[in-house]
Amino acid sequence: MRTGAVIFASAIAAVVANQSALSGQQPAQFKTSIQTVAIYATVRDRDGHLVTNLTKDDFEILDNGRPVEIVTFSNAMVPSTIALLLDMNWSTGMATNHVGQEFTLIRDSAAQFVRTLLPEDRVRIVTIGHGVTPSPLLTSDQSVLRRILAEELWPGADLTPLWAAIHLSMDSIAPESGRKVILVLSQSPDGCSSEKYGEQTMDFYRSRWCQVGHGDVTKQARSGDFMVYAIGTQSTGLQSALADVADDTGGGHFHISRNDADLKSTFGEVANELHHQYAIGFEPGVPDRKVHKLTTHLRPNGLTAHARQSYMAGPR
Amino acid sequence: MICALIAIGIGAGLCLPGGAVTRASRQPSPVSLALLYDSTMPPMAADVRSDLRLKLILNVVAQSLASQDTVRVGFVAGNVSWTRTFGGEDRSTLYSEVVSNISVPTADRLRNPALCDGLYEAVDVVAHDQGRRAVVAITDGRSAGNIHSFDELVAHAREAHVSLSAVHAPWPGNGRGWTSPEEYLTYWSHFPVSPHALLTRITSATGGSYLPPQPRESGDLKQRLRRALDALHQ
Numbered sequence: 001m002r003t004g005a006v007i008f009a010s011a012i013a014a015v016v017a018n019q020s021a022l023s024g025q026q027p028a029q030f031k032t033s034i035q036t037v038a039i040y041a042t043v044r045d046r047d048g049h050l051v052t053n054l055t056k057d058d059f060e061i062l063d064n065g066r067p068v069e070i071v072t073f074s075n076a077m078v079p080s081t082i083a084l085l086l087d088m089n090w091s092t093g094m095a096t097n098h099v100g101q102e103f104t105l106i107r108d109s110a111a112q113f114v115r116t117l118l119p120e121d122r123v124r125i126v127t128i129g130h131g132v133t134p135s136p137l138l139t140s141d142q143s144v145l146r147r148i149l150a151e152e153l154w155p156g157a158d159l160t161p162l163w164a165a166i167h168l169s170m171d172s173i174a175p176e177s178g179r180k181v182i183l184v185l186s187q188s189p190d191g192c193s194s195e196k197y198g199e200q201t202m203d204f205y206r207s208r209w210c211q212v213g214h215g216d217v218t219k220q221a222r223s224g225d226f227m228v229y230a231i232g233t234q235s236t237g238l239q240s241a242l243a244d245v246a247d248d249t250g251g252g253h254f255h256i257s258r259n260d261a262d263l264k265s266t267f268g269e270v271a272n273e274l275h276h277q278y279a280i281g282f283e284p285g286v287p288d289r290k291v292h293k294l295t296t297h298l299r300p301n302g303l304t305a306h307a308r309q310s311y312m313a314g315p316r
Numbered sequence: 317m318i319c320a321l322i323a324i325g326i327g328a329g330l331c332l333p334g335g336a337v338t339r340a341s342r343q344p345s346p347v348s349l350a351l352l353y354d355s356t357m358p359p360m361a362a363d364v365r366s367d368l369r370l371k372l373i374l375n376v377v378a379q380s381l382a383s384q385d386t387v388r389v390g391f392v393a394g395n396v397s398w399t400r401t402f403g404g405e406d407r408s409t410l411y412s413e414v415v416s417n418i419s420v421p422t423a424d425r426l427r428n429p430a431l432c433d434g435l436y437e438a439v440d441v442v443a444h445d446q447g448r449r450a451v452v453a454i455t456d457g458r459s460a461g462n463i464h465s466f467d468e469l470v471a472h473a474r475e476a477h478v479s480l481s482a483v484h485a486p487w488p489g490n491g492r493g494w495t496s497p498e499e500y501l502t503y504w505s506h507f508p509v510s511p512h513a514l515l516t517r518i519t520s521a522t523g524g525s526y527l528p529p530q531p532r533e534s535g536d537l538k539q540r541l542r543r544a545l546d547a548l549h550q
Binding site: 100103107130133150153205 | 461463509
């Protein structure tokens with residue numbers, strides 16, 4: 001049974017019931033189904049502005065190229081469960097004023113992101129640096145989240161086990177219902193791919209953090225209905241494989257300079273996207289346990305939809 | 317001679333064979349101690365049995381334990397594990413029994429420690445004991461993955477009349493390049509957070525001692541821990 005899918009449908013229904021009066025929309029008629037596949041779609045016009053007033057009939061969903069019936073639809077704000085993954089490793093072990101400023105920028109930008117969340121959004125902060133440390137708290141309490149950012153971020157000079165960190169973050173919110181988002185602030189590519197990893201660390205470190213790779217994370221994201229957003233801040237660039245995962249899941253990826261306005265505005269852009277996505281559900285056909293290609297078409301001209309590109313059909 | 321100097325340093329001490337020192341049994345107020353060891357500090361490859369720093373620490377604790385004192389040893393990583401309560405009669409077996417009965421999984425150590433929660437739990441460990449209640453942490457001061465905040469920790473310790481002390485032990489050759497206290501302080505001066513600021517804050521707020529890091533740990537750690545333990549008997 002796809003428990004997540006059941007909760008997806010009921011969660012949307014609950015949110016729509018609460019918010020339809022505010023949005024002025026007619027409440028959508030949702031079917032409750034144990035086989036609903038969730039799609040969260042971001043729609044932009046030619047100028048890149050978010051478009052938030054479309055209806056179900058404006059969308060066409062293709063499952064392996066075949067149109068499917070949309071059984072749930074909402075453009076109301078849907079709360080998210082977010083694992084905010086912050087890579088606090090700097091490639092140089094020597095601190096400078098510049099590194100200190102970057103540290104402060106990351107901390108403050110993350111705090112600002114927290115401030116932009118909906119009251120119902122819940123966040124777990126996960127830090128990379130001296131391994132991977134998830135907060136035990138998954139909370140919507142912004143004062144708690146700000147306290148964690150103030151007390152629990154430490155600069156590191158280790159290699160980053162990127163895929164293991166994303167894997168662990170997904171695990172940490174997997175049981176939650178509704179939209180599940182992994183937001184990664186990445187300062188460097190996966191350290192397990194680096195030869196230096198072998199030189200600088202011992203086998204047990206590798207055995208702990210290098211057992212998960214890009215393929216595992218992609219599979220986990222598909223089967224667990226995660227959206228991945230990635231922000232790259234280092235001159236080495238955002239790892240292309242991470243950008244691919246973000247695209248596949250319907251999230252987004254951003255490569256920014258180390259600049260105060262850029263990082264804060266990028267976090268803001270992610271929050272804005274999450275708050276203005278269309279929640280769409282359809283019932284898949286035979287649960288063949290295969291990866292299905294998903295296409296989200298828009299009937300109005302001049303608009304583009306960004307949404308997940310695949311899902312795993314069948315029991316989890 | 318060495319024994320005599322140490323004895324002067326800690327007050328009414330007794331010399332034991334091999335130069336070890338213990339406190340006289342007529343201490344006015346026994347100390348109930350929770351010793352919290354940060355097991356995420358390198359060398360990460362070492363389990364507790366081959367961790368020489370731990371051996372040094374437990375030997376110092378055993379030597380400083382008066383007959384009416386008690387100690388429990390906790391290991392903090394992602395979780396906290398505690399030993400049984402040891403008394404003054406257990407001095408000779410403290411180390412061997414601790415390393416025989418405690419296992420901290422490597423996977424749990426490859427992360428920043430939940431130091432704040434570990435300290436919070438340490439306060440609970442001694443909160444209802446008689447005499448002077450104290451927590452001494454051996455840590456590099458980083459802390460993450462906690463349920464409790466440091467403000468909550470300080471309030472909890474104050475309410476239970478438990479002092480928090482910290483022996484700050486950054487490891488030598490840690491890849492960050494500092495070889496002196498000055499370099500250490502320069503490193504952290506670039507950041508809005510620092511382990512020493514955090515540890516200073518919680519120890520001063522609860523009446524404990526803070527023993528700052530030194531570059532050459534082996535001999536120095538022994539002296540600093542002994543100072544922290546001695547302060548509990550004053």
